[in-house]
Amino acid sequence: MKFFEQIAQSIVEKTSTVLGVSMSITDAKGTIIGCNDLTRIGSHHEVTEEVTKAGRAVIFTKENITGRKNVLPGVATPIRFQRQIIGVLGIIGEPEEVGKYVEFVRTHVEMLLQQSFRTESFYLQMKTTELFIQHLIHFKEWESEDTLQNYCSMSGFHFDCPRMCILIDLSSLHTAKGEEGVLRISQYDLFQVISHYFQVHDEDIISPVHQGQWIVLKYMDGADMKKTRRQCEHALKALRKFFRNQQVGGSVSIAYGKSCSGFAGVSRSYQQALQALSTGKERAKGASGVYAFDDWNILLSALVQDIQPALAETLDDYAEKLVSHSNASALIETFLVYCEQGLNVSRAARKLFVHRNTLLYRLNQLSEILSIDTQSFEQCLLLYMALKKRKDQAMQVHT
8 A cells, every 4th residue: 555655654753752662564565664763664574474364463572583583572563444454563662661552553553544545535536626627617628528527427416407616716825924825724624624614515516726726616506696695705704714823814705606507507607706706806906805796896897807909999099088188087087986876967976075067067078078978878888998997907007
């Protein structure tokens, strides 16, 4: 068993230091794979077969080891894993002295083996799941339906029911020294924490996407969207507390797309969650938050960011013409607030703390400069997107 060989020496060193005794561990063939005396590692220990056949602890005194090569006084006992003997633990010393440690150390070693096996199995499964996720979220580019179907057959997952993609972004975490804080916490621990707050159904899939970002493919059959929002907000608070306790600073963000069915649908939900995450983080200026793709503010910001180049150039020309005006700052602020108040002059004036006539004067200036009808929702929407994009870009530069 490869993982047994990998951890045997570590077990010997840690356990013998605590108890103050010398130890050795052999594999099933009798090869010493862990020992305080490093010169013995790799040598054959002939008593392994004897102890394995006995199936219990065997005492070796100075008298009964005379003439036996590479055998020291002490007590040896079988090591079992999944009900099979896989090696032998030897505690070296006077049997009367070290015998009291045998059962405790054997139990400890077997417990460490179980823990190591679970951890190794977890990482193997996680690698497989992560590969599946990469094929899934890039479904359109890779066209890997057969690969996905094979994985689903093996794992028992089904994609004919709606699923929602939830992204957990940890990329902004850092330690007090400025290092990436998430690197100090193992994937195993992160998985346990995230699963605790998101894994409700057996069909829920949790996996890292890449360094600093995790994905939850949440089974949504009959699920309440408001409940999902509350779950994300609760998880966000818990994750922030967890990282603070780990002395890790920075922000945690959670974003989710819409509920969709099928491989292509989940891929679409991922793209929506990714867009919501990007847009939400920009709007929040680095603060933690929960962002939904169907949030109207997120949709508007996403639309502003995704204006096609040809249209963007034309709108930029209008924006540039306005920016070059001597009263540009006041005119732009007035127009943005006017749009955000539903083209309502009275509400916009109150929001800006200006007289209604002042606001009307500025809107008339805008009309003269850009030949825009400030009472037309469609025309105002186009200019709003151009100015909003310019304002967002300026804020990004300053932050």
